[in-house]
Amino acid sequence: MPAVSRPAWLLGLLSLVGCTGGPYQGPTSDHFDGQRFSNLEPKAHKTLAAVLKWQLNRPPQAAWVEQPLPTAAQAIPQRVEGQDLRVTYINHATLLIQLQGLNILTDPLWSKRASPLSFIGPKRYHAPGLSLDQLPPIDLILVSHNHYDHLDTGSLRQLAGRFPKAQVVTGLGNGALIRQCGFADVREMDWWEALPLNKGLTLHGVPAQHWSSRTRADTNKTLWMGFVLEAPEGPLLFPGDTGLGPEFRLIHQRFGPMRFAALPIGAYAPRWFMRDNHMNPADAVQAHRQLASQSSMAIHFGTFNLSDEEQFAPVMELATALREQQVPEAEFRAPQPGEHWQVPPLQRP
Template sequence: MPRALRPTWLINLMTLAGCHRAPYRGPASSHFDGRRFRNLEPKPHKNLRAFLRWQFSREKQAPWIDQPGPATAPEVPVRVQGDELRVTYINHATLLIQHRGLNILTDPVWSQRVSPFSFLGPRRHHPPGLGLDQLPPIDLILVSHNHYDHLDLESLRGLAERFPQATVVSGLGNGPLIRETGFKQVIELDWWQELPLSGDLKLHAVPVQHWSARTRSDTNETLWMGFVIESPDGPVLFPGDTGLGPEFRLIRERFGPMRFAALPIGAYAPRWFMRDNHMNPDDAAQAHRQLEAQSSLAIHFGTFNLTDEGQFAPPRDLAKALADWQVDADSFRVPTPGYQWRIPRLADTPVRMDPRPQEA
């Protein structure tokens, strides 16, 4: 099969005339013109011509190899109390965050494919680190945007059957689609809006540099976002999917140094096509420094073959980037599904970091 006829290419062609839910309609704002959303620093959207240029110019990629799951599933407590913060990496951008009595899931994906079709599209190369039936009671589910590898209807239906009491939070316009999966408590937020939680926690919707679409005809009609969990013990950031823009500095200015940040390191090649919307490992190392994050975890790599970098390139490239930016590798870890991390407490006096690498 020629490179141009890869399944991802076929998916995009078949979704050109796809159906989608009614677009969000609301008052115009600094990032919404009444019809479509835009980034803080608007970037030109890659049109079909650019997409076809990418597909027809792709170089041959080594086949991805299926990886084994964890030998034993991690032991997950029912609840974590007090200032303890425990993060379990499930796969891709799916994390279980446990803190102050709350169990929080991010961008849940358990499906075999991330695609509008069950028989075609990027397939799983790494089993989830936890099965749905191994989860503790889930209180809150965060959905950063509506791309298929982040808003997965099959996984949400499975979660709604098990945890119908859970609240799902996402960006403006995503509520109707999420409610179709069976959840009753679905909250849509705009950037910088907040939602009080139990345990003296607050959830903040924050801007990230990305885009949204379920088909080729609904681009940017719903809002993408990251989330900050504000805690007396230090803030926690889950940005979903993002390029490197001004947002990380704004988040640091508003919330202070991050106790923990989940930072995407995959889906970055080719850079001319992906740069605006996906960080590469060097960008992620810069984001870690801009956030003054005490602990960061790499996400969004190694599970689904979405772009042109090799299967094992993101961890390799991150190791180099951390050395270049003089970031302690122990503070920015690369997990495999099932990895569990008890996040250290935030230092009383954070060390400010120069955002530029030092000369050798």
């Protein structure tokens, strides 16, 4: 395959454009100094010089190729009740989670590019596993942070037109931008804050090791986070995007073993640049073990070319990491877009 490269000026251009919605203003805390947020274990933010060093020294990469969807699409139920948990992998970090009568979307992304511009920026190589027309009625949308591959205003505007009564929950400071997309019910949360959803289900904001920005000027001025859905049949974790830090052990200490966890495995190379904020497959398997997760789904791979690893490397390296860390393959799998998982209740000791 021919090699492809991405010019350094592209990242610089994208860092200067975009809509931010305004910075968060609120009281200081152990992770907010009044102007910017920080991780539990603060990491130095990558400077523009580091970005240019990465971009100018990128190795040749085999061209990514378009991936087809499965020819036979599975039917989506309107609601899932009782102890059932149904998770559909749509693409990247977009999941449809169905449990206890609620339909929940995570980091919705249907756009052709993960970019503030429609004609430039990371393009899609895999169609979404579900179209917007195939979605059941959506009750809740979780937005983990404001990066363009997680907070996509084009997709949010379309969802607001279809499901205007849906509630959106996100980190501190992201609400104004999401309201601009047409949603009226937007709730901002802090780490470790809880939001009851129904008599058996509570949503918790949890820390992740990452950062936020939509331009070079607004770095870490809004909060990034993951979410735990606490249910009698066992908790679920959606961390958005994250590096491997102390957060997974803390989440396990607070909530116990996970019934289900969605763990990112892509956008990890080169490690000197990505390590602090993106897990590679070996990191993700460690996170799976720290969470004592019964069933983990790999996310954040294969849809957009965001870093230096080859297109199919994350899935192959996940298989290697599972063998090396002696984790059964059935516990942690990489899905195809459109694949549905019926997740059993947590088997408690």
